[in-house]
Amino acid sequence: MGEKExxxxxxxxxxxxEQGGRWHLLAEHLxxxxxxxxxxxxxxxxxxxxxxxxxWHDAGKYSEEFQRFLRNSCDAPTGQKVRIDHSTxxxxxxxxKWTSGEGKILAYVIAGHHSGLPDGKSSEDSCLTERLxxxxxxxxxxxxxxxxxxxxxxxxxxxxERFCFEVSFFIRMLFSCLVDxxxxxxxxxxxxxxxxxxxxxxxxxxxxxxxxxxxxxxxxQVQKTxxxxxxxxxxxxxxxxxxxxxxxxxxxxxxxxxxxxxSMAFALxxxxxxxxxxxxxxxxxxxxxxxxxxxxxxxxxxxxxxxxHSNYDSQDENYRIRPAVENWDAPIIVTTNVxxxxxxxxxxSSRARKLHNIAKSVVVLDEVQTLPSELLLPCLxxxxxxxxxxxxxxxxxxxTQPAVGYRDDFRDGLQNVREIVQDSHRLxxxxxxxxxxxxxxxxxxxxxxxxxxxxxxxCIVNTRKHARTLFQQILSAGNAFHLSASMYPLHRxxxxxxxxxxxxxxxxxxxxxxxxxxxGVDIDFPVVYRAIAGLDSIAQAAGRCNREGVxxxxxxxxFEPAQTLPPxxxxxxxxxxxxxxRRFSPDILSLEAVEEYFRQYYWxxxxxxxxxxxxxxxxxxxxxxxxxxTIAEKFRIIPEETKPVIVPLEQEACELVEQIRRxxxxxxxxRKLQKYTVQISPFxxxxxxxxxxxxxxxxxxxxxxxxxxxxxxxxxxxxxxxxNPEWLIx
Numbered sequence: 001m002g003e004k005e006x007x008x009x010x011x012x013x014x015x016x017x018e019q020g021g022r023w024h025l026l027a028e029h030l031x032x033x034x035x036x037x038x039x040x041x042x043x044x045x046x047x048x049x050x051x052x053x054x055x056w057h058d059a060g061k062y063s064e065e066f067q068r069f070l071r072n073s074c075d076a077p078t079g080q081k082v083r084i085d086h087s088t089x090x091x092x093x094x095x096x097k098w099t100s101g102e103g104k105i106l107a108y109v110i111a112g113h114h115s116g117l118p119d120g121k122s123s124e125d126s127c128l129t130e131r132l133x134x135x136x137x138x139x140x141x142x143x144x145x146x147x148x149x150x151x152x153x154x155x156x157x158x159x160x161e162r163f164c165f166e167v168s169f170f171i172r173m174l175f176s177c178l179v180d181x182x183x184x185x186x187x188x189x190x191x192x193x194x195x196x197x198x199x200x201x202x203x204x205x206x207x208x209x210x211x212x213x214x215x216x217x218x219x220x221q222v223q224k225t226x227x228x229x230x231x232x233x234x235x236x237x238x239x240x241x242x243x244x245x246x247x248x249x250x251x252x253x254x255x256x257x258x259x260x261x262x263s264m265a266f267a268l269x270x271x272x273x274x275x276x277x278x279x280x281x282x283x284x285x286x287x288x289x290x291x292x293x294x295x296x297x298x299x300x301x302x303x304x305x306x307x308x309h310s311n312y313d314s315q316d317e318n319y320r321i322r323p324a325v326e327n328w329d330a331p332i333i334v335t336t337n338v339x340x341x342x343x344x345x346x347x348x349s350s351r352a353r354k355l356h357n358i359a360k361s362v363v364v365l366d367e368v369q370t371l372p373s374e375l376l377l378p379c380l381x382x383x384x385x386x387x388x389x390x391x392x393x394x395x396x397x398x399x400t401q402p403a404v405g406y407r408d409d410f411r412d413g414l415q416n417v418r419e420i421v422q423d424s425h426r427l428x429x430x431x432x433x434x435x436x437x438x439x440x441x442x443x444x445x446x447x448x449x450x451x452x453x454x455x456x457x458x459c460i461v462n463t464r465k466h467a468r469t470l471f472q473q474i475l476s477a478g479n480a481f482h483l484s485a486s487m488y489p490l491h492r493x494x495x496x497x498x499x500x501x502x503x504x505x506x507x508x509x510x511x512x513x514x515x516x517x518x519x520g521v522d523i524d525f526p527v528v529y530r531a532i533a534g535l536d537s538i539a540q541a542a543g544r545c546n547r548e549g550v551x552x553x554x555x556x557x558x559f560e561p562a563q564t565l566p567p568x569x570x571x572x573x574x575x576x577x578x579x580x581x582r583r584f585s586p587d588i589l590s591l592e593a594v595e596e597y598f599r600q601y602y603w604x605x606x607x608x609x610x611x612x613x614x615x616x617x618x619x620x621x622x623x624x625x626x627x628x629x630t631i632a633e634k635f636r637i638i639p640e641e642t643k644p645v646i647v648p649l650e651q652e653a654c655e656l657v658e659q660i661r662r663x664x665x666x667x668x669x670x671r672k673l674q675k676y677t678v679q680i681s682p683f684x685x686x687x688x689x690x691x692x693x694x695x696x697x698x699x700x701x702x703x704x705x706x707x708x709x710x711x712x713x714x715x716x717x718x719x720x721x722x723x724n725p726e727w728l729i730x
Contacts, residue, residue, distance in 0.1 A: 026062065029185060030055050030146075036181035043277070043359040044173060044390045045155030052094075052149055053109045053178040060089030062142035087111050088131045089140060095132055098151055104624045105167070107132060109175045112628075113182055117175055117347040120625030129625065156389045164619045168626045169385050172344070176355035180327050183353060202331045204278075207300050208268040214299055215265065227549040230431055231258035234421060238262040241420040242269035246276065246393040248383070248417040252424040252591070254431040255399045255543025260292060260366075263397055266420060267362040270393060277360045280333045282340045284370040288520035292366075293334040306330040308339055328354035337371065338637045344382045345614070347632035359390040369402040369536045372637050373602070374611040377412050380404060381615060384414060395420070399543065400536040401591075403598035410602065412609075428591055433546040434528075434554040436538075436588055438581055443562035444470060450557070451510055451529065452477045456503060458511045459529040460518065460541050462570045466531070466561065468714050471512040475713070483513035486715030488647045490675040499523060517544065526551050532560045534573035535580060535597040539589050558588075576600050642679035645694060646703045647710055650676065660697050669701065684718035693721060 034054030041050030060066065066084045091107035098106075111131055112118050121129040158166055187194055215235065222228050234257050241249065242265075251266070253259040267279045281296075283289045293307040308325055343351050344358075363386070365371075371379050386392040396404070396417065406413035421427055442450075451457055451474055461467050464484050471482040481499050483492060500523060502509040509525075515533070517523070518540035530541040538558055546554030558581070565571040576597060584593035602609060610616070612634035617627050648654045653676040660669055680688075685702070688694040693706035710716050 026058065030058055032185045032188075033057065033178070033181045036184055037177045040177035040181060040356045041174060043356060046152070046170070046174060046177075048150070048152040049106070049174050050177045050181070052152060053106055053174055054181050055146065055149070056090040056094060056106065057110045057113050057178055057182060058086060058090070059093060059142050059146060060084075060086035060136075060138075060140070063089075063138040063140045065138045084138070085134075085136065087114055088134055089136055089138075089142075091128070092132055092134075092136075093142075093147055097147055101624060102151055104128075105171055105174065108171050108626070108628070109178050112175060112347070113178050113349060116349055117172070117352075117628035117632075119627045119629045120621060122627070122630070126629075164621050164626075165381055165385065165615070166389070167624075168618050168621060168628075169382070170389075171626065171628075172352065173355055173359065173390070175349075176352045179349040180353040180356060183326070202304060204268060204271050204276075204331060207304060207331060208272055210300055211261075211265055211268055215261065225549060227256065227431070227433075227547075230427065231262070234258055234427070235262045235265060237421050238266035239269055240422075241418070242266050242273055244270075244418060246270070246274050246387075246391060248387055248394050248396070248414055249420050250396040250401055250417050251398075251420045252401050252427075253397070253399060253421065254428055255540060256433075256547045257399070257427070257431060259397055260295065263364050263366070263395055264296070266395060267364055267393075271362050274393075275360070276362055276391065276393065278328075278331050278333065278357065278362075280328075280335065280340070280358065280361050280363045281366065282335055282337060282363060283366045284337050285367075285516075285519045286336065288366070289334055289336060291520055296332055296334060300332060304330070305332045305334060308333060308335045326350070326353055328357045341375070341379055341382065342635060342637060345378065345631055345635035347628045358386065358392065360392065362393045362395065364395045364397060366397045368396040368398045368404075369400050369598070371402070371404075373605050374608055375614070375635065375637060376404070376602070376605075377610040378614040378635065380412060380414055398536075400539045400589075400594045401598075402536075403595045403602065409599070425591060433549050433551075434542050434556045436542065436556045436558060436586065438585060438588070439557050439559040441562055442559040444473065447529070447559065447561075448473050451512075454510065454527050456506075456509045456525055457527045457529065458513065458517070458523070458525040458541075458544055460513050460515060460544075461531040461561070462515065462533060462565065462574075464514055465719075466563065467512050467514050468717075471714065474510055474512065477510070479508040479510060481509065481511045482714050483511060483517050484715060485514065485516050486678060486680075486717065488676045488678050488715070490650070491647075491715065493675075496521065496523065515540075522547070524548055524550065525554070527555045527557075529557045529559060532558060532565075532574040532577060533570065534601070535577050535589065535594050537573075538577065539594070542589060572604070573601065576604065643682055643685040644677045644679055644702060645685065645688070645716065646673050646677050646701060647707075647716065648676065648703055649707060649710060652676075657697060657701070657703050660701055663698070666698060666700055673701065678716045680716065680718055684721075687721060688718055691721060 034051045037050035037054035038047040039050070041047050063084070063086070066086050069084045087110055091111035094106040094110060095103040097103055108117060108120075108128060111128055115126070118131070119127045121127055124130070154170070156166070219232070234253055238251070251259055251263055253262070264279070264281070270276070271279060281292065283292060289307065293305060297305045306325065306328065308328070343354060346352050383394055387394055403410070404413050405417050406415040447459070448470065451459055459470065461470065464486055467482060467484055471480060474480045479502065481495055483495060487495065499509060499511055503524065515537060518537060521544070523544055524547040525545055528541055528545040530538055542556045545556050560578070565574055580593055580597045580600065581588045584590060584596070587593065614631055614635055617631055621627070646653065646657065648657050653673065656669060656673055660666065663669070685694070688706075689696065689702070693704065693709060694702045695705050696702045704710065704716070709718060709720055
């Protein structure tokens with residue numbers, strides 16, 4: 001008797017469930033999923049909830065219609081398969097069993113475990129309200145014993161002012177437990193070879209020991225300079241603060257103060273001390289994330305570090321760490337603001353799988369001042385919730401703390417945030433390595449005169465257009481360099497290497513750059529010019545001046561370009577910075593000045609700190625009708641994403657493109673091509689496609705065909721596109 005026939009003649013209460021050609025008892029799948037979900041939910045005290053969600057999620061498969069669908073689905077063409085609604089039944093049964101609220105919590109999770117968390121109430125047939133009243137035209141044979149369960153209790157007391165957010169977020173976390181458990185149990189039967197590759201056991205204690213050894217060896221290698229002694233003090237403060245109970249922390253360290261390794265030291269020691277499970281390092285820019293992920297991989301090993309962001313292709317990763325991308329089951333996660341916060345507000349099952357693994361973690365928010373102001377309040381609320389009820393510790397890292405603490409004029413701020421550095425004011429004074437001068441308005445000719453008078457100087461401006469204009473005008477003076485995101489990463493890295501070599505030789509070196517140079521780029525100039533911007537950007541620019549304390553004092557000049565800044569973020573932040581500069585000159589980067597800058601900035605934003613009314617939408621769910629799908633559509637950190645262009649100027653890039661043209665499988669190419677890729681606006685991207693300047697190879701990889709648009713000095717210049725390019729005619 002074959003496997004299919006054996007199960008067909010087994011106990012009828014365990015009906016058939018087909019998964020990828022393998023057959024096993026539905027009852028077994030429900031029980032295994034329930035046990036897994038219980039284990040996941042135990043991390044935040046909700047094991048009973050997880051068990052019930054797993055036990056009931058596929059109860060709708062106990063129907064003759066679904067079993068017939070399974071038997072016929074293998075032979076039917078894809079377009080002719082008739083889907084059977086199997087998730088609504090369990091949701092309805094949960095609500096019928098417990099009408100006081102517990103049933104509805106489980107109903108959201110069960111109803112959405114394939115299609116995603118639904119809106120509670122809307123005009124769509126897919127909303128939970130419609131599904132709970134929907135008449136199901138099936139004959140169910142579900143055993144009554146399946147629903148003979150005890151009512152679960154919430155693992156925490158509800159706050160009268162926040163209970164809507166608390167309940168809705170609890171649903172999200174429970175949803176994560178179920179969908180991950182369902183995926184994993186299905187994987188165990190469909191692709192056991194992948195299940196075997198899932199996370200091997202790890203010890204944060206062992207990882208901390210590795211870090212201790214590395215830090216000890218560093219102490220014997222680095223020069224005994226004032227800056228390095230201050231970095232050692234920051235590290236010492238981090239290690240001492242790790243013994244503090246879990247919760248909210250801030251790490252206020254001037255740029256160049258060594259916060260990357262120090263914050264990791266805090267995180268690992270703190271996790272070991274308090275039994276937390278993993279470290280999640282959240283970084284705003286992919287340019288920094290790749291750099292930091294490499295540092296951590298070199299230190300802890302490839303299999304201990306998972307890098308996850310928009311440019312990441314898991315197919316290129318170590319085969320053992322690859323599955324962890326799906327649910328973040330790894331000891332150290334390095335990710336972006338976009339990936340972290342958008343996942344916390346998602347409705348999609350695939351993206352929500354990781355959420356339960358955020359519980360009992362140390363989350364390091366690097367450059368916390370970059371949190372999007374238009375979504376600041378929803379971001380703060382989810383930080384607060386994870387710290388209150390899910391045993392997370394957060395470290396808010398910045399040289400310019402963004403004044404997100406609770407105050408009388410900011411009652412939505414975070415409370416009980418503990419500063420890790422013992423005396424941040426003293427550290428700021430001791431790490432002062434520059435004098436800052438405010439020049440006022442400077443036209444391009446005046447600015448060029450100043451730049452060409454300096455032998456080694458960095459000038460940072462707000463737009464690519466301005467950077468290109470200034471660079472072209474100082475090019476004739478010799479030894480000029482340009483840096484911007486218009487250059488593909490490998491090209492930019494080579495330019496940075498040339499710049500560092502020129503600086504180390506003491507050669508003439510004049511650099512014009514966009515603000516990308518402020519994002520973790522380790523270069524050191526005696527003189528820096530910065531176009532007016534937010535104080536956080538000015539502080540980052542100052543961090544590229546006299547970074548190592550080589551000179552007695554570096555000079556930073558803040559100027560206002562004669563050209564009017566474009567409306568929006570740059571103009572708004574520049575206006576506020578100008579006001580603060582007038583009040584706090586000459587020490588415009590003092591902790592008091594920075595706090596005042598952010599206070600004014602947030603005050604001026606008003607209701608725009610939650611532009612999409614995310615929190616109000618949640619509060620309107622007082623009767624349990626939470627708009628999960630609507631919120632997921634509205635919560636976008638990057639509303640208009642840039643689009644990639646592969647620049648095949650180098651031999652490896654050309655060879656990879658040719659391999660793609662012939663390849664049957666496209667996995668594995670994205671990461672290899674990342675170093676040859678430039679991101680541009682959708683407007684320019686569409687124009688280049690229309691004119692044939694971009695070819696989308698295999699309908700996936702956009703390749704630049706008009707290589708005349710890429711300049712060796714300034715990178716990709718899509719604005720130079722000729723409507724009738726000669727190269728096309730030729």
